[in-house]
Amino acid sequence: MSHSQTPSRPLEVPCPRCRTSVQWVEENRFRPFCSERCKLIDLGAWADGTHRIAGEPAMDETEIDEMILRAERGDMGRDD
Template sequence: MSQSDRPLEVACPQCRKKVVWREDNPYRPFCSERCRLIDLGAWADGSRRIAGEPAMDETEIDEMILRAERGFQEPE
């Protein structure tokens, strides 16, 4: 069996267990539903996040809408 015939193996992002990347794995790239749910929970509770500027809160959005409705332009 040549290198190109072997199925791709990846490490589960949660537990690092080797997982064969196949279309019939509904949890890929995770090894199981458990690891997939643990990862989803980490995103949901904010312990995992993509770096960047913080999102605007509702007060800032409301103020921006009021200024826009009044025709106020933010300085650039």
């Protein structure tokens, strides 16, 4: 039997939330999640900061204002 005649199975991935096996098909409107519940729980974790991408901490407004003032004075290289 040739490769073109082999029926293809949809890709299966684990739900990022509960690890249930999920078929990656267009009919699954929650993919890669298994359900709307898992999708919303994950969204909530991003919203409350539980999930986050590692990197430099964000500056608060005071730090930004101080940086702008230093730049305007021309003393960006000094920390005094």
